[in-house]
Amino acid sequence: METRNELVRTTTRLRQNRVTRGCCLFLALLSIGYAASAASDVDPDAGIICEWGKQGFDLCEHADDEARVEALLAEMSLDEKIGQMTMSIWHNNVSPQVIREKAIGSVIHTEGPVPGDTPADWVAKFNEFQDAALETRLGIPLLVGVDAVHGQNTFEGAVIFPHNIGMAATRNMDLIKRAAEITAIEAAGTGFNWTFSPCIAMPQHEHWGRVYEGFSEDRDLTIAATRASVRGHQGGDLAARHTIAATAKHYLGDGATEGGKEGGNAVMSDETMREVHLPTYAAAVDEGVAAIMVGFNSYNGINMHQNRYLVADVLKGELGFDGVVLTDWDGGQRFGPAHTVINAGVDVAMQPGNHEEFMADLKSSVRDGTVPMSRIDDAVRRILRLKFQLGLFVDPHAREEFGERIGAPEHRAVARQAVRESLVLLKSENDALPLDASKPVAVVGEHADNSGLQSGGWSIHWQGQTESYRGATTILDGISEFADEVEYAVAGCDENMVAETAVVVVGEQPYAEFKGDTDELFLDDRHSEMIRDCRQLGKKTVVVLISGRALAIEPDLATSDAFIAAWLPGSEGGGVADFLYAADGFRPAGKSPYAWPRKVEDLPLAIDDERALIPFEFGLEDY
Structure with missing residues (x-):
C-alpha cells in the first residue's frame, strides 16, 4: 500500500x-x-x-478556472460573498462552527496561543478549520495566513532568517530567493498557504519602528529584493505544494511618514510617489504577487485603507493588479465604516477583533446601495481566483509532508550563510580581525547568548522576546564552535579575563511596529560603557551591533578596534562566528542598505547626504 x-x-x-x-x-x-x-x-x-x-x-x-470562478460567484448569496471577504483569527473569535455558519473565507495566525508544540499539531488544527470550510453549502476552501516575515517565525523550532534589512545587506538576490523558498516550505509544513510578506517599504526615517522590515531606503535595491522574495515564496506555480501566496506590503508610502511615525502621514508629491515608492509595487505586480496589503499610514492626509485613487485607480487600474488587496489588522473599520474601505478597492478585511460587526456593517451598506454589488463581486472574484491558483480546489489541506523539514540542517545552513553575508564591517584596525581560534576570547553582553535578543521583533511573538527560543544558535554558541577557550560575562570585561580580544555584543531590545518608534537612536549608556571598559583594560575590542536600523554610533565606533553591523540575524548565530573567524576563507561581503547618521539631530538623512557618518552601500571588503 x-x-x-x-x-x-x-x-x-x-x-x-x-x-x-x-x-x-x-x-x-x-x-x-x-x-x-x-x-x-x-x-x-x-x-x-x-x-x-x-x-x-x-x-x-x-x-476552466475563470468559468468556475464565475459559476461559483453566480451561485453565492450576499452573506457567502461577504464571508469570503472576511478574515478572522483562529484562536479567538473563530471556531470551526463559526466557519460553517458564516462561510468565513480566511483565517490568520499571529500573536497568541499556538496549536501545539509540533508541526503535526499545527497541521491538525488548521485542517480542522479547513474541513469546516469544506462543509459549508458551497465548500469553498479556506485561506490560512501568517506573518512569516523572516522565516516561519511564529513556530518555535523553525528557521528564522535575518530580517529584510540584513537580507538586503547581502546584495545576494539568489540568497533572498532561497530564503523565501525555505520560508514557504516551513510555513506550508505548519498549515499555511498564505504569508503576509515581503514588506517592501522604503524607510526614510530611522525613528520608524519598522525600518528593519524593509529591505532598504534605496529604490533599486528594494525592487531587486522584492522580485527575488516574491519568486521564492511563489515559485513558478502557486499550486505547487512547496509554494505559498506572498503579500507585498504596506501600500503605499508607509516608510515615508512625517517623523517616522507608524501609521502617520506621508506627505509627498505625485511625482515622488511615482518615482520613488510606486515602482517597488509595480515590480511585485510584474512578478505576479498574489496579494497586496494596504498600510495604516495616510498619503497626503487620506488613509490608505480609504484611498480610492491609489488603490482602485493606480494599483488596480494603472498597474493592472488582478490579485487580492487586503487590510492590515482590523483595518475594515479602524478608520471608518466598512463601505469606505471596500469602495476604495480593498477586497479582504482582516478583522481578528470584530468580524461579525464588519460583516453586518458591509451587508447593510450593500443593501442600501452604498457599496455596489459590482464591487463585492470584483472582490470575491479575486479571492476565488487566488484559491484556484493555489490548487485549493484540488487539495485544500495542509502540506503535512513538509513538517519533517522544518528547521532542517540544510535550511539552517542557508540561514547561516545569510547571516555571515549580511554582516557589514564598518571598521577594522589593529589586526583585531579575524579572530584566532587558538587564542582565548572574551565575549561580553547579554545579546551574545540570547537568541531572542538577536532576532528582534516578529520572532515567535509579535514583539519578539527577551529570552532564547528552541532550536536557535546564539552568537556565543557559534563562537564556542571555533574558540578553544571562551570567557563569557553578561556585564562586560573584567580584569581577571586572560583573553587579549573581547567581542562586545550590544544592541537594541526587540520591538515591532509602533512600539519601536523612538527618538533614542543610540546605544544605551551601559552598552557604550561596556565597549569603553574593555578597551581601557587593554583588550582589542570587536563590537557586534544588533539593531533593526542604523544608529548614531560615532562615539562607540571611535572606541572600538573593529565594528560590525549585524542587524537582526535570527536563529543562526553561528553565522556571526563564521564572520569573526573568517571561516573557510570567508571575506566580508555585506554593504549597508542605509546611510548612518553622525548624530540623531541629522535625521532624516538623504541617501547621498554628505553629513552621513557611514554612507549608503559602505562595507569593508577585507579585515
Whole structure:
C-alpha cells in the first residue's frame, strides 16, 4: 500500500499531468484526509475535484478556472460573498462552527496561543478549520495566513532568517530567493498557504519602528529584493505544494511618514510617489504577487485603507493588479465604516477583533446601495481566483509532508550563510580581525547568548522576546564552535579575563511596529560603557551591533578596534562566528542598505547626504 507521502506525490503529479484515471485520484485524495462532503467525483482532464460542499456544486461543468470562478460567484448569496471577504483569527473569535455558519473565507495566525508544540499539531488544527470550510453549502476552501516575515517565525523550532534589512545587506538576490523558498516550505509544513510578506517599504526615517522590515531606503535595491522574495515564496506555480501566496506590503508610502511615525502621514508629491515608492509595487505586480496589503499610514492626509485613487485607480487600474488587496489588522473599520474601505478597492478585511460587526456593517451598506454589488463581486472574484491558483480546489489541506523539514540542517545552513553575508564591517584596525581560534576570547553582553535578543521583533511573538527560543544558535554558541577557550560575562570585561580580544555584543531590545518608534537612536549608556571598559583594560575590542536600523554610533565606533553591523540575524548565530573567524576563507561581503547618521539631530538623512557618518552601500571588503 502506498505511504502517505507517496499519495501526496501522486496527487501532485495527477494535478500537473492530468492523465491518470479519476478514481485513482479520488482514492488518493481520500487517503490524505479529505472530508467526505468535499468531493465525490473527479475529472482527471480538468484536474480538479468536481463536487463541492453540502450542495454538491459541480465545478466540472465549467471549462476552466475563470468559468468556475464565475459559476461559483453566480451561485453565492450576499452573506457567502461577504464571508469570503472576511478574515478572522483562529484562536479567538473563530471556531470551526463559526466557519460553517458564516462561510468565513480566511483565517490568520499571529500573536497568541499556538496549536501545539509540533508541526503535526499545527497541521491538525488548521485542517480542522479547513474541513469546516469544506462543509459549508458551497465548500469553498479556506485561506490560512501568517506573518512569516523572516522565516516561519511564529513556530518555535523553525528557521528564522535575518530580517529584510540584513537580507538586503547581502546584495545576494539568489540568497533572498532561497530564503523565501525555505520560508514557504516551513510555513506550508505548519498549515499555511498564505504569508503576509515581503514588506517592501522604503524607510526614510530611522525613528520608524519598522525600518528593519524593509529591505532598504534605496529604490533599486528594494525592487531587486522584492522580485527575488516574491519568486521564492511563489515559485513558478502557486499550486505547487512547496509554494505559498506572498503579500507585498504596506501600500503605499508607509516608510515615508512625517517623523517616522507608524501609521502617520506621508506627505509627498505625485511625482515622488511615482518615482520613488510606486515602482517597488509595480515590480511585485510584474512578478505576479498574489496579494497586496494596504498600510495604516495616510498619503497626503487620506488613509490608505480609504484611498480610492491609489488603490482602485493606480494599483488596480494603472498597474493592472488582478490579485487580492487586503487590510492590515482590523483595518475594515479602524478608520471608518466598512463601505469606505471596500469602495476604495480593498477586497479582504482582516478583522481578528470584530468580524461579525464588519460583516453586518458591509451587508447593510450593500443593501442600501452604498457599496455596489459590482464591487463585492470584483472582490470575491479575486479571492476565488487566488484559491484556484493555489490548487485549493484540488487539495485544500495542509502540506503535512513538509513538517519533517522544518528547521532542517540544510535550511539552517542557508540561514547561516545569510547571516555571515549580511554582516557589514564598518571598521577594522589593529589586526583585531579575524579572530584566532587558538587564542582565548572574551565575549561580553547579554545579546551574545540570547537568541531572542538577536532576532528582534516578529520572532515567535509579535514583539519578539527577551529570552532564547528552541532550536536557535546564539552568537556565543557559534563562537564556542571555533574558540578553544571562551570567557563569557553578561556585564562586560573584567580584569581577571586572560583573553587579549573581547567581542562586545550590544544592541537594541526587540520591538515591532509602533512600539519601536523612538527618538533614542543610540546605544544605551551601559552598552557604550561596556565597549569603553574593555578597551581601557587593554583588550582589542570587536563590537557586534544588533539593531533593526542604523544608529548614531560615532562615539562607540571611535572606541572600538573593529565594528560590525549585524542587524537582526535570527536563529543562526553561528553565522556571526563564521564572520569573526573568517571561516573557510570567508571575506566580508555585506554593504549597508542605509546611510548612518553622525548624530540623531541629522535625521532624516538623504541617501547621498554628505553629513552621513557611514554612507549608503559602505562595507569593508577585507579585515
